[in-house]
Amino acid sequence: MNDKCFEIGTIQAFLDGETTPELSFRLTEHTAACDKCAFLLAEAEEESSEVFAMLDRELNTLVPTQRLWSNITVALAEEKKQVSFWDNARGYLFTLFANPSLGVAASVLVIAGLFAAVWTLKAPVLNDPADVLVASGQVQSPASRTAQVNVTASGEEPIPAPPTGPIQVDETNYSPDKIRKLASTTNYRQADQPVRAEHAVVRSQPAELYLPGEESYVRTIADLKQNVDSRKDLILDPSLRMAYERDIAVVNDSIKRMKEVVKKNPKNQAAKQVLYSSYQNKIDLLNSVVEREELMAALQ
Amino acid sequence: MLIGISKFSVCAVLVCFATVGLNDLSAQTVPPPKQPKAEVAPKRDTRVPPAPPARPERISEQYGRGNTEKAIAVDPNVNIQIPCISQARVTVNGWQRDEIRVFIRNGTSVGFKVHENDPKSGKPVWVVIAKQAASIGTASECISGERIDIEVPLRASLKITGRETEPRIDSVRRVEIKNLGGNVFLRNISGGIVASTYEGDVSVENSSGQIVLDTSTGNILAFEVAPGQIGEVFKAKTSNGAITLQNVNHRQIDASSITGSLLFNGKFLSGGIYGFKTQKGSIKLAIPAASSCQVSAWYGYGTINSEIPMKIETENISEGGKSMVARFGDGSAKVTLATSNGRISIVKQQ
Numbered sequence: 105m106n107d108k109c110f111e112i113g114t115i116q117a118f119l120d121g122e123t124t125p126e127l128s129f130r131l132t133e134h135t136a137a138c139d140k141c142a143f144l145l146a147e148a149e150e151e152s153s154e155v156f157a158m159l160d161r162e163l164n165t166l167v168p169t170q171r172l173w174s175n176i177t178v179a180l181a182e183e184k185k186q187v188s189f190w191d192n193a194r195g196y197l198f199t200l201f202a203n204p205s206l207g208v209a210a211s212v213l214v215i216a217g218l219f220a221a222v223w224t225l226k227a228p229v230l231n232d233p234a235d236v237l238v239a240s241g242q243v244q245s246p247a248s249r250t251a252q253v254n255v256t257a258s259g260e261e262p263i264p265a266p267p268t269g270p271i272q273v274d275e276t277n278y279s280p281d282k283i284r285k286l287a288s289t290t291n292y293r294q295a296d297q298p299v300r301a302e303h304a305v306v307r308s309q310p311a312e313l314y315l316p317g318e319e320s321y322v323r324t325i326a327d328l329k330q331n332v333d334s335r336k337d338l339i340l341d342p343s344l345r346m347a348y349e350r351d352i353a354v355v356n357d358s359i360k361r362m363k364e365v366v367k368k369n370p371k372n373q374a375a376k377q378v379l380y381s382s383y384q385n386k387i388d389l390l391n392s393v394v395e396r397e398e399l400m401a402a403l404q
Numbered sequence: 405m406l407i408g409i410s411k412f413s414v415c416a417v418l419v420c421f422a423t424v425g426l427n428d429l430s431a432q433t434v435p436p437p438k439q440p441k442a443e444v445a446p447k448r449d450t451r452v453p454p455a456p457p458a459r460p461e462r463i464s465e466q467y468g469r470g471n472t473e474k475a476i477a478v479d480p481n482v483n484i485q486i487p488c489i490s491q492a493r494v495t496v497n498g499w500q501r502d503e504i505r506v507f508i509r510n511g512t513s514v515g516f517k518v519h520e521n522d523p524k525s526g527k528p529v530w531v532v533i534a535k536q537a538a539s540i541g542t543a544s545e546c547i548s549g550e551r552i553d554i555e556v557p558l559r560a561s562l563k564i565t566g567r568e569t570e571p572r573i574d575s576v577r578r579v580e581i582k583n584l585g586g587n588v589f590l591r592n593i594s595g596g597i598v599a600s601t602y603e604g605d606v607s608v609e610n611s612s613g614q615i616v617l618d619t620s621t622g623n624i625l626a627f628e629v630a631p632g633q634i635g636e637v638f639k640a641k642t643s644n645g646a647i648t649l650q651n652v653n654h655r656q657i658d659a660s661s662i663t664g665s666l667l668f669n670g671k672f673l674s675g676g677i678y679g680f681k682t683q684k685g686s687i688k689l690a691i692p693a694a695s696s697c698q699v700s701a702w703y704g705y706g707t708i709n710s711e712i713p714m715k716i717e718t719e720n721i722s723e724g725g726k727s728m729v730a731r732f733g734d735g736s737a738k739v740t741l742a743t744s745n746g747r748i749s750i751v752k753q754q
Contacts, residue, residue: 343603343621344602344603344620344621347620347621347643347644348620348643350644350663351643351644351662351663354662354663354683354684355662355683358683358684358704358744358745361704361705361724361744362704362724362725362744364724365704365722365723365724365725366725369722369725372720372722372724372725373720373725373727374702374703374704374720374722374725374726374727375704375722375724375725376725377702377727377742378702378704378725378742378743378744381681381683381702381742381744382683382744385660385662385683388641388643389643389662392602392620392643396584396602396620399565399582399584399602400584402565403488403490403546403565403566403567403584
């Protein structure tokens with residue numbers, strides 16, 4: 105034993121693998137020369153093996169060392185740094201509403217808000233012309249004149265613009281029943297009438313019926329066209345471009361006409377043949393542009 | 405004294421000017437020295453001399469700046485590749501020498517790259533003609549010039565890719581040419597043709613083998629053409645031009661155009677399969693009166709008429725989808741005619 109001897113704690117840490125590489129190196133070097141420390145190390149090693157054997161039997165797990173604890177702490181700190189604002193807010197709210205009284209209060213507030221929203225949506229329209237007329241009592245007058253409110257009885261005509269200022273109510277010659285009838289059939293709507301939400305209805309387009317094999321033509325053409333349209337100005341000079349557009353127009357016209365014929369009479373084999381031939385011509389045309397581009401690229 | 409000196413100097417200056425003037429005059433009267441003779445390109449030997457002994461690559465750059473001539477001894481069945489001609493009028497002629505000779509007028513320098521030699525003779529069987537000191541596959545390998553003349557062995561196969569060229573190829577075994585723009589003329593090609601140009605006409609004369617001709621904007625003309633072996637086909641396709649086939653003796657012909665018309669002047673061979681399609685143009689068949697074929701015609705909004713009596717087997721006349729199947733003679737060949745908007749006419753061969 106000398107001044108360089110290590111304490112039992114350090115030896116234990118060495119056995120647990122918690123010492124730094126430098127310290128481990130010094131310790132092994134020293135124990136090789138010092139019998140006392142070698143004995144301490146052997147004793148500690150024996151104790152450790154016994155303890156680990158017992159722990160293994162009891163817990164079937166490793167005892168977390170100091171280094172493991174420090175690693176866990178560092179990992180937790182880093183994870184905390186990476187938590188987003190919304191996660192923090194959510195955690196805070198969950199903690200807050202874990203209190204029963206606060207939870208009840210929040211529930212009451214939410215229910216009250218929903219009730220208010222429903223009440224607002226179902227609020228009656230106060231400026232209905234018929235109601236105004238009836239409420240004013242002037243429609244009962246025998247000398248009543250034509251109402252200033254522009255009421256359209258026909259449902260087909262366009263909706264007139266709503267009055268911007270306050271509605272001027274005047275006397276009318278119409279009987280109350282007739283006015284009620286007009287008001288019920290009018291298509292006038294208040295501008296600020298609340299728009300009621302409706303369920304979205306997805307109206308699927310009727311699927312285009314393809315002839316056998318036609319769909320593959322259409323897909324191929326769509327792919328090629330997408331490829332060609334973006335670059336045809338660069339690939340084709342004006343004269344070629346004109347010829348190309350003319351040919352495409354001819355082919356498109358033929359496809360359109362033949363499709364109509366086939367639609368009318370699906371058993372018309374001649375029309376089908378010409379239709380397929382037109383599709384093939386269109387593919388060839390588009391392909392020629394692509395091939396030209398490839399050749400240009402190869403020659404550059 | 406000073407006055408005397410100044411007079412003297414004035415006189416001396418005048419004498420000097422007079423001397424210089426006389427010298428100029430005398431120089432004008434002297435005839436100019438003989439200019440070197442303008443360099444004249446030597447006449448190319450188009451005759452057929454006897455085959456020379458094999459000799460190494462010969463370089464004779466004696467035509468001054470911009471003119472190049474090079475030659476190399478090769479195997480008679482050599483494959484020649486010209487990967488890029490940027491701009492030139494190209495003439496390729498076959499000759500009986502086992503030698504490739506390239507002459508470029510006012511153009512880039514050219515070189516040969518031998519890719520493979522024949523193991524027996526040791527002569528090149530695969531040669532690339534490209535710009536000198538250029539590596540294959542790079543942009544700088546394009547050759548160009550005012551004119552490019554190439555002589556190759558008669559049994560040579562040629563593969564050319566060009567940008568703006570007008571190739572005229574005569575008397576080689578096989579040609580494969582791809583051109584961005586320019587007319588293509590091919591004749592006496594014995595072993596097949598694959599020719600495509602995107603803007604120009606394609607003409608083929610007196611050739612044989614499998615033939616595939618393609619142009620985007622241009623006409624196609626083929627005459628006196630025959631297959632080299634059984635089963636070889638003839639295909640011609642143009643987007644915007646007419647196709648004229650005269651005495652094309654392949655048993656399988658496929659010709660199609662979009663806005664052009666088709667003319668076939670020849671005979672349908674027994675067992676042959678023939679297809680002529682156009683979108684908007686007319687189809688005209690000039691065939692012998694004693695032809696034997698079965699014609700299936702789809703003519704959409706078009707019409708059909710025949711000078712030669714035919715036996716109509718089925719006929720469907722409905723708007724936009726007219727069709728007819730008719731038989732001439734025994735009907736030994738199958739002919740398909742399709743046009744959506746044109747006229748089909750079958751006439752007697754003159």
